[in-house]
Amino acid sequence: MEKIVLNAFIFLPLVLALGLIPVSAERKNVFRAAVVLLCLIQFFLSTWLWLMVGWSEVKYSGGFESILLFQTHLPWIELSLGHQSAIQINYHIGADASAMLLVWMSSLVFFVAALSSWKLNEKVKSYFLLFLVLNASVMGCFLSLDLFLFFLFFEFMLLPMYFLIGIWGGPRRHYASIKFFLYTLFGSLLVLGVLVLLLLSSTLAQPEYTGGVVVHSLDLRVLMQKGNYLKDAVVMSDQVLFAGLSVREVAFWLLSIGLLIKLPAVPFHTWLPDAHVEAATPVSVLLAGVLLKVGAFGLMRLSFGLFPDVAMANAHILAALGAVAILYTAWVALAQNDLKAMIAYASVSHMGFVLLGLSTGSSVGFSGAVFQMLSHGLLSAGLFLIAGVVKEQAGTREISGLGGLFHRSPGFTALAVLLFFASLGLPGFSAFVAEFLVLTGAFSAATGPLPIFGLWVPVLALAGLLVGAGYFIWALQRLFFGPYFNVVTEEITRFKAPGLQDKLIFFPLVFFSLLAGLFPSLWLDPLQAGSDWFFALMNSASMPSLTP
């Protein structure tokens, strides 16, 4: 039963999209209602599956296989390459706790985004069809256990997103959509290159036992075991390619850069502010809430999962990237005058914690990173909704052009204050728990007997939190408090208080963020098996090391 439901996450949206094609574009409410209903169903199903994960009490008992649940494994493509070698690609989906958590979070964010798309009035049919395709590919990305499948969904996400940003976006949407597309496509090309390398290095069984026949596979279960790589595989050897880097290291970095673009981490983040600012509100919600997690998830599964030795050897670089991202983008956010741009930079800053958490290589860091993905998904979605309401009701998002919104709508202000404080890490909300876990992991990694990186890394991250508090509170003060004014129009009635339905959208986000902040163990306990796996992988010699 659980297996069928898991497959439904991918196929239900696609089937619905096919079913909606013949419906006339004039009947806008049909599209809206169908998509909202689908997202609601997905949310209930994923909640149920999440509870099943919790009840199943999976324990890590050696090997990636032991933490996987609900697997479906069907043969798809089998091709001979000549020289007694063949490629086997399977339709293999399934989830561990962290993937399931992300699916749950995504289905919630998709539901909220679908609700907030209700007001959208232009080209409704195309919008919702693209929305459904995006939904299916995101779910597919989280659930794929064959990396070929993962790559398909990963790449296929770009096209609907390109159109969603480009058609329904703001004034500079053309530039933003192309930039988004080229950056992320470049990233996925790097990922593809490494995947082909991994594919050709892997084998289901060593040729000496099979009479020389080699069957290559990109199945994660296969790739995560050292024994499943060919003895002369170039990706396992320490043959130096250039600048003293071995092929394995180069592959790791290409893969990581491809995924860091998506995350995004600091030198590769410039597509994000453009895309987030120009996209329509629900699309920004999806971009920040869901799409960034795909990069983080890929980093966790692929970069760290398949190259644990290289990842740990370079953990100080990754951690430094994370810490720099946290502080630098927080600093940049401080200077933003556009509310949405500020939130976008805050997003990059918060995703830095995911990178930092993973690079500690510890179980608490892993839990923190996954928890941060959950928390950021809920809160950034909420923040972008706030920005959307401000723009819609006040006519502008300029922080310096608005003030005293509290006097127009105390209820909305209360919501905004809640979300802003939750995002800056107020205890009681999910962000606090996540950042606390990551920083705990980072401090212990920096001060342990074998420090992975210097103490300055967590200190930078901590400073970033301080700056974060600064821009959130400063923006809050300028936007909502003081005397009311609005540069767009002098008219005092211009800022209408948002209606009940606008406020209700926030309810699930705030509720779950609060729940996760107050009872983190509801989420952290099922994650334990995953973090045990991560810890064991990062701190064992189960994968070949570079030095013989």
Added chain:
Amino acid sequence: MNADRLIQSLLTDLPALLPEAAIVFLFLISLIQALFFKSKATTVTWGKIYALALLFIAILIAYQCNCRFGSYFWEGWQVDQASIQFAVLIVVTTGLVWFFAPKEDSIGTYFPLILIGFVMGALFLAYASHLLTAYLALELLSLSSYLILLHPAGLKIPVEERSEAALKFFIQGATSSAMMLFGFSIMFAFSGSLHYSSLLQVIMQSSNPLLLTGFLLSLAGFVFKLSMWPLHWWAPDVYQSGNTTVILLFSTVSKIAGIAAAYRYLHSGPMEGWVQVWLALFAVVVMTLGNFGAFRALNFRRMMAFSSVSQSGFLWLALILATTGDSLKILVFYLISVVLGKWLAWAVYQRLGPALGAEMTTWSFQRSSGLFDGLMLLVAFMSLTGLPLTMGFFAKFFLFTELFEYLNGPQAGLWWWVLAGSVLNTLPALFYYLRPFYFGFIKNECSQSQLSDSPWTVKSLWLVLALAILLFFFFPGVWF
């Protein structure tokens, strides 16, 4: 060798080549028809009949091909797995494209005659394994191409424009075949033979600079046919002023023929070592320059021309790597993906072109009738770029997979560059292939165009092509 024995051996070889001889008969029939039954109204009908006849010939070629494998006409004519595959692909593509061509494109008294001459040249190129046969076939193909460009089919493009393009094409074609001949003559001086295999043996064994020059010059004919840099500058003009069916044939059938001819030449001996890696690097250069050209092109036809330069680079790479039977399959798979993608793209353009014009900056698919057209074009371009869900993805995927096997061998350093260059060159393709959609869906909000709904016959052809492109993605095993 006296005349008797000559005729004797001709007669023993001929029966094995009946399918290929059938196309000569078809040529003669169309000559008679053009001379005596030349009313304009019937040429379209005649065209459909010839197209069906070509499909029949394709079946003949493929039927029991195994028992015809071998070398004929004093080793000037090679029938093997590769030549049969290329030949069938050439004839089937021409037949189908011709059969489904819009009426206005295939009007013209001598159109069938020239087109059959064109296929004949292309087909013979696929078999030629001797300089003489190859040169004759290449000239037949080039002359027919030149004539078919000039032929007043459709009559929409002014004759000045057409003759300018045709003249450019002719002069460059003549130049490159002269270069090719010169190259062959240098190599002949070294090897004393005009057989491909002995020519290639010489080049593999020696590194005399004069011989190297000869080798490079001898590639000119193929490079020209494939519209590859540096002999590509006819392409944009020809693409801009030709009738769409003819351009479609140029960008598919001519390419297959060029690839087939180059395959016969370059794989007549072992292709390996530094020659292979440098030819592969050449492919990367061609891709890059083609992409640069397409970057600037805002005219749909010119963009297609430059993108086909870059596409030829990929084909050339697949050709260079096609040393085994399996990698030959990958090459042909790539060719099929190019044929399907280009056919769909040009078929959609045949509908859109008259209403929207060639300048993409003014395109708009915003009307509901334009949505379907736009989607079909999107499928075609996704496949040509190599995005997932389309056949083009696997075409490129297998190509890169092949490349990885060279990374363990000699010249690994250079092969890394080939790999990196070709992977990175898939990125710019997306930038210009997205342009029609950028303008059509995103930039141009209000529709100014007079785009009418396409008839279902046209739409169903597109759908079949698009489905083929998608199905080859989900079941690539059908081919392999």
